[in-house]
Amino acid sequence: MKRRTRWSTCGLCGEFRITTREHVVPRSLYPASKSNSKFQRITIAACAECNNGTADDDAHFRTVLMLAGEQNDAVNQLWTGPVCRALKEVDGRRRALDVFKLMRPAPDAGPNRYRIFPADDARVLRIVRKIVRGLSRHHELAYPVSDGRVFADVLRQPMPDEMVAEMKQHAAESDVLEYGFLPIADTPGLISAWLLRFYQRTSFVSLIFADEEARQTLYKRGGSEG
DSSP states (O other): OOOOOEEEEOTTTOOEEEEEEEESSOGGGSOGGGGGOOOOOOEEEEEHHHHTTOHHHHHHHHHHHHTSSOOOHHHHHHIIIIIHHHHTSTTHHHHHHHHHTTEEEOGGGOTTOEEEOGGGOHHHHHHHHHHHHHHHHHTTOSOSOOGGGEEEEEOOSOOOHHHHHHSEEEESSTTTEEEEEEEOOSSTTEEEEEEEEETTTEEEEEEEESSHHHHHHHHHTTOOOO
């Protein structure tokens, strides 16, 4: 099916180009049962340059999330459906190996048990950053936001309760993605903080900076990102 195009300002790069409606939260993260949902999925205008080359990363991101915590109904539907089918395709072995590279033995969890480490994969964090960039446009915050202005990582320790309480809470189907954001005005160079939780158990944090130099300053002070 041919996608409808129009001249518009791209919600990711800010250039005035031919665009299509891009799903901010990848469609592949939603199980088929959500097709009848009344929730209006979040879309923004995006140009071909910003859209190209992310489909494979989206599929990889989905597979990693399937293994990154306990299962809920949405995870079960995706795992037994499109994820298992994808792993049986011609490139299935390559996809499986890509995921296995992120797994480490977890003897404390039992014999022959493994844990997966999403933040060890640059593609996973790139998709998280792209989602945050799209959400920032959707909520009419900072725009446009280049990839270089965004920091993302897994949630390594709980956020302070007072910070979470101040966040504006939203969901793109609560059993698929819950997220909150907090505009920041009292820290020079920092625009907003984000907390994203996929499938009710896998959380990422993200920060949007005023420019790439401000983001790099964080790393010089001891921050890190894959």
